[in-house]
Amino acid sequence: MADLLEIRELRKNFGALAVTDGVSLSVAEGELHAVIGPNGAGKTTLIAQLSGQLAPDSGQVLYAGEDITHLDMAARVRRGLARSFQITALLPGMSVLENVALAVQARSGSSFRFWRDAGGEEITNAQARAALEEVGLADRASVQAQALSHGEQRQLELAVALATKPRLLLLDEPLAGTGGQEAERLIALMQRLKSRLTIVLIEHDMDAVFQLADRISVLVYGAIAATGSPEAVRADPAVRAAYLGEDA
Amino acid sequence: MSPLAPRLKAALALFLLMALVPPVVTALGDPFLTVVANRMLVFAIAALSLDLILGYGAMVSFGHAAYLGFGAYAVALGARWGLSDLLAQILLGMAMSAGFALVTGAISLRTKGVYFIMITLAFAQMAYFFFVAQSSLGGDDGVALQARSSLLGVSLEGDMALYYVTLGALMTIYAGLYRLTGSRFGRVLKGTRENALRMQAMGYRPFPYQLVAYVIAACLCSVAGVLLANLTEYVSPAYMGWHRSGELIVMLVFGGIGTLTGAVAGALVAVGLEEVLAIFSDHWRLGFGLVLVLVVLFSPDGLTGLAKRLGIGGRGNG
Numbered sequence: 001m002a003d004l005l006e007i008r009e010l011r012k013n014f015g016a017l018a019v020t021d022g023v024s025l026s027v028a029e030g031e032l033h034a035v036i037g038p039n040g041a042g043k044t045t046l047i048a049q050l051s052g053q054l055a056p057d058s059g060q061v062l063y064a065g066e067d068i069t070h071l072d073m074a075a076r077v078r079r080g081l082a083r084s085f086q087i088t089a090l091l092p093g094m095s096v097l098e099n100v101a102l103a104v105q106a107r108s109g110s111s112f113r114f115w116r117d118a119g120g121e122e123i124t125n126a127q128a129r130a131a132l133e134e135v136g137l138a139d140r141a142s143v144q145a146q147a148l149s150h151g152e153q154r155q156l157e158l159a160v161a162l163a164t165k166p167r168l169l170l171l172d173e174p175l176a177g178t179g180g181q182e183a184e185r186l187i188a189l190m191q192r193l194k195s196r197l198t199i200v201l202i203e204h205d206m207d208a209v210f211q212l213a214d215r216i217s218v219l220v221y222g223a224i225a226a227t228g229s230p231e232a233v234r235a236d237p238a239v240r241a242a243y244l245g246e247d248a
Numbered sequence: 249m250s251p252l253a254p255r256l257k258a259a260l261a262l263f264l265l266m267a268l269v270p271p272v273v274t275a276l277g278d279p280f281l282t283v284v285a286n287r288m289l290v291f292a293i294a295a296l297s298l299d300l301i302l303g304y305g306a307m308v309s310f311g312h313a314a315y316l317g318f319g320a321y322a323v324a325l326g327a328r329w330g331l332s333d334l335l336a337q338i339l340l341g342m343a344m345s346a347g348f349a350l351v352t353g354a355i356s357l358r359t360k361g362v363y364f365i366m367i368t369l370a371f372a373q374m375a376y377f378f379f380v381a382q383s384s385l386g387g388d389d390g391v392a393l394q395a396r397s398s399l400l401g402v403s404l405e406g407d408m409a410l411y412y413v414t415l416g417a418l419m420t421i422y423a424g425l426y427r428l429t430g431s432r433f434g435r436v437l438k439g440t441r442e443n444a445l446r447m448q449a450m451g452y453r454p455f456p457y458q459l460v461a462y463v464i465a466a467c468l469c470s471v472a473g474v475l476l477a478n479l480t481e482y483v484s485p486a487y488m489g490w491h492r493s494g495e496l497i498v499m500l501v502f503g504g505i506g507t508l509t510g511a512v513a514g515a516l517v518a519v520g521l522e523e524v525l526a527i528f529s530d531h532w533r534l535g536f537g538l539v540l541v542l543v544v545l546f547s548p549d550g551l552t553g554l555a556k557r558l559g560i561g562g563r564g565n566g
């Protein structure tokens with residue numbers, strides 16, 4: 001299968017700290033690629049550069065064969081590259097449905113419409129509800145986002161990302177802070193999404209990672225220490241020493 | 249039809265109440281109060297327009313009174329150029345305001361937070377000093393108008409006529425903003441207020457939406473300026489001073505930032521209070537400040553928050 005995402009020699013420094021230290025990585029279309037690594041390894045910073053939130057110091061990001069290194073977030077989202085945030089980033093004062101409907105609105109027609117009631121757009125709402133249905137939040141549609149539990153906010157993060165109709169989904173610790181049942185539900189959802197789209201998954205829950213991933217990359221001090229199948233990574237002595245040794 | 253939102257109902261009640269003012273005060277033998285109430289309506293328009301950017305867009309402009317000034321000077325300039333029709337003067341005021349807002353907004357929106365406050369203030373002060381320097385327009389002192397404008401051939405010399413035209417303008421602008429804040433555009437504006445990064449991650453570029461909102465607010469505020477000049481039959485740079493911009497923000501704090509009805513109520517109450525306190529004391533600003541402190545302490549969401557606690561208001565548009 002062709003590569004949907006190709007990262008070439010990406011570098012990013014914060015002062016003297018090399019947070020992304022020459023990362024090269026390919027993700028094939030349809031693959032679920034997990035990126036694991038200890039806290040502070042630079043995983044979130046990597047996602048930020050892939051999504052266009054942060055500009056790398058050097059290197060390239062190719063998406064569907066196109067160099068997107070210098071595109072902003074909005075341009076990347078329109079090409080089908082969506083992300084979720086490790087630290088929940090929602091529209092707290094707006095309803096759950098509005099949070100998702102805004103993501104639908106962004107890709108369906110102009111937002112320079114000043115008169116018609118947006119809340120009454122049936123097609124937009126139907127698509128938003130479908131995304132909520134998918135993550136299991138449909139019954140919370142009219143609640144304000146800030147009134148959701150932490151786990152529910154994680155679900156909403158996913159619903160918003162899905163509502164942009166992505167081809168490549170970047171998920172930054174989607175399970176962080178979710179309880180047993182919520183986590184199971186999200187894992188089942190990712191299992192279903194796997195067959196539909198390409199996913200880069202950052203996750204600390206090793207059971208989930210080894211259950212879901214087609215391939216795993218291990219990031220240590222901003223550099224890729226190993227990439228391979230779950231079995232290969234699990235057996236890699238360098239990985240065990242650097243990372244898995246702590247809790248595997 | 250869905251039932252009217254509570255805040256919309258409250259606004260309609262306020263408008264109805266204000267519509268009754270001229271006949272009532274005339275019957276009570278105090279027709280001058282029509283002018284006072286007219287002033288309240290004018291500032292309700294200005295506060296509404298500021299609420300669009302400050303309340304819905306989280307763009308805290310400390311220079312919004314500049315557009316009151318542009319509207320007022322459009323009347324003075326219009327009179328000079330033979331434009332005596334109110335609509336023509338409004339168009340002129342809007343054109344001047346749109347031009348100024350487009351340029352200064354595009355620059356100001358590159359900044360955030362306190363810097364945005366300071367830079368909007370700085371631009372408004374530039375406009376202020378520009379008009380201070382126009383000796384042909386009376387400079388610092390300003391200029392008295394020969395006559396009030398007319399509307400489609402009907403003179404607005406009578407206080408009643410001007411009053412109802414102002415009320416009509418206020419209701420029209422309220423209705424327009426009611427639609428706008430519930431529209432796609434309004435949603436994007438509110439979403440950006442809530443979390444700009446999230447909006448970008450959905451595929452939006454907030455800047456053009458914010459800039460358009462900034463220009464719309466400026467144009468609407470200039471309508472208040474045109475009406476203010478007609479009301480006082482006087483135009484001066486004082487209309488666009490920084491303390492006037494501050495007063496507009498205070499009106500929103502009074503009413504509750506981010507609701508249209510709150511902006512209207514806040515302006516009505518703040519201007520009314522100013523007039524009442526001025527009767528009792530030259531130091532009315534002191535009393536005004538005290539009331540403001542009490543509002544902020546006991547009802548951080550202003551009159552809107554108070555109404556909500558009393559069981560009216562609540563969620564929804566308006």
Ligand SMILES: Nc1ncnc2c1ncn2[C@@H]1O[C@H](COP(=O)(O)OP(=O)(O)O)[C@@H](O)[C@H]1O
Nearest residue numbers: 014017019037038039040041042043044045046
């Ligand atoms: N904006 C920033 N400025 C300076 N240092 C940062 C910034 N963002 C992250 N860092 C640092 O970069 C390192 C990697 O952070 P991050 O990408 O969040 O790691 P991870 O997601 O793998 O836990 C950490 O040491 C963090 O303190």
Ligand SMILES: [Mg+2]
Nearest residue numbers: 043044045086
């Ligand atoms: Mg992280």
